Amino acid sequence: MSEGGNPDQYWFCVKHHRVETVDDLCPGKHRMGPYDSREAAANALVIAQARNEEWDEEDERWDDAGLED
Numbered sequence: 001m002s003e004g005g006n007p008d009q010y011w012f013c014v015k016h017h018r019v020e021t022v023d024d025l026c027p028g029k030h031r032m033g034p035y036d037s038r039e040a041a042a043n044a045l046v047i048a049q050a051r052n053e054e055w056d057e058e059d060e061r062w063d064d065a066g067l068e069d
Helices: 038-042 044-064
Strands: 010-013 018-020 031-035
Touching (some): 010 038, 010 044, 031 038
Antiparallel strands (some): 010 031
């Protein structure tokens, strides 16, 4: 097995903008994942953007409620 994964997982390489498997992985600093399906890995940037937006909204709710650190 290559560095960093098992054969049932997929990653998205942000350097090459492609889905990768354990047989063909770029260095970890270029990867997002692992994901359980090729489709999820292909949508890694969309998933990350949605999560970032959710976290930003949650931060705003905390700020509006006066619950800052």
